[in-house]
Amino acid sequence: MKITRIPGGPLPTNCYLLEDEATGAAAVIDPGFESEELSSLVQKNGHVDVILLTHGHFDHISGVSRLCRETGAKVYLSVNDLLLVGDGRLNLAEPFTGSAVPPFRVDVPLNNGDTVEVGSLTVRVMSTPGHTAGGCCFLVEDAIFSGDTLMKLSCGRTDCPTGSNAQLFDSLRRLAALKGDYRVFPGHGSPTTLDFERQNNVFLESR
Numbered sequence: 001m002k003i004t005r006i007p008g009g010p011l012p013t014n015c016y017l018l019e020d021e022a023t024g025a026a027a028v029i030d031p032g033f034e035s036e037e038l039s040s041l042v043q044k045n046g047h048v049d050v051i052l053l054t055h056g057h058f059d060h061i062s063g064v065s066r067l068c069r070e071t072g073a074k075v076y077l078s079v080n081d082l083l084l085v086g087d088g089r090l091n092l093a094e095p096f097t098g099s100a101v102p103p104f105r106v107d108v109p110l111n112n113g114d115t116v117e118v119g120s121l122t123v124r125v126m127s128t129p130g131h132t133a134g135g136c137c138f139l140v141e142d143a144i145f146s147g148d149t150l151m152k153l154s155c156g157r158t159d160c161p162t163g164s165n166a167q168l169f170d171s172l173r174r175l176a177a178l179k180g181d182y183r184v185f186p187g188h189g190s191p192t193t194l195d196f197e198r199q200n201n202v203f204l205e206s207r
Helices: 036-045 064-071 079-085 093-097 165-176 194-200
Strands: 002-008 013-019 026-029 048-052 074-078 108-110 115-118 121-127 136-140 143-147 183-186
Touching: 002 036, 013 036, 013 183, 026 036, 026 115, 036 064, 048 064, 048 115, 074 079, 079 108, 121 165, 165 194
Parallel strands: 026 048, 048 074, 074 108, 143 183
Antiparallel strands: 002 013, 013 026, 115 121, 121 136, 136 143
């Protein structure tokens, strides 16, 4: 399993290319911006069939339309965030950029516990609402793609549409309760580990 981080966009956001080295199959997680670097990596790989979205905010979905045109990949997003895709107020594109997210279609609405196959890799969907109603994490082998639920020494804000402080803290409790350690690849900032966050992140310490 190979993971490549591509940061970009106005905030900036982390986009990830997840590659199954055994088969060449690949997924892109949270293409929140259009990127020549990402397009080049995707073209070089040639087997991107899956786009996974941790939630529906503009800074995580604004590059989806272009990526779909380039790859024909199917788009996966929580059923509880479907309304955000086409609503510039809910996905925050209007207040932050004054423009709309390039339109795209969600092919597969996700629910908690669903799995997505990327070659020989099995990606498990863990519903982690709070930052948005449909926020989720993607777990694969020893990695968690945590979106804006959990970040290094921090967590997602809850004061945006569909956010919930109570739901976010419940989600953080369930992440902290996972058995074993994981590499954590967040939507913003540098990668971390679950053990490090358990020991140092005040938002997990009290969970």
